Amino acid sequence: MGELKDCPTCGGFFNYTGIRDVCGKCATNEEKLYEDVYKFLRRRENRAATIERIVEVTGVTEDLLHKWVRKGRLQPALFPNLGYPCDKCGKLTIKGKLCESCTTELHNEIRTFDAAVEFREAVDKNEVATYHTDRKSGRS
Known part of the structure; x- marks a missing residue:
């Protein structure tokens, strides 16, 4: 119907x-x-x-x-x-909703975001060594 x-x-x-x-x-x-x-x-x-x-x-x-x-x-x-x-930039495309350059840009942004999330999770689990310096003397 x-x-x-x-x-x-x-x-x-x-x-x-x-x-x-x-x-x-x-x-x-x-x-x-x-x-x-x-x-x-x-x-x-x-x-x-x-x-x-x-x-x-x-x-x-x-x-x-x-x-x-x-x-x-x-x-x-x-x-x-x-x-x-293209739904994002308006450049002509022949498949999907985004052109090649916007698709590549989106994939790069997702990779960057995933890397940042992994880094935050590692910091939260204390798996990343953190070094502090004495700002006045420049020593570790």
Whole structure:
């Protein structure tokens, strides 16, 4: 059983079943736009078209192009200038929610955090030797 939702495109109500995120009328319009975009990209000279060029020629919105790439309807392997924005920095990516550089940065931050936690735990267990110096004389 579906739930009643507002269509994000036209604002009308539709029965959301988890398959489409827009109403039937808007889904039909999106499908027509998809066909136009796909016809444009199938031509050899247009395969490397940028998102801006595709928007200019076909009239589709960037958000809709991003949606199709996310869902795998348009493959960046076939059309190399397609992608969708990274959730953190906005740079185009082709998989996941974060681009390569943001993923690497996040992994580094996690490693740093884990090392700090391990160090704190070692200090709490008194496994780390602590040396005190006499500040005035500089001796240990």
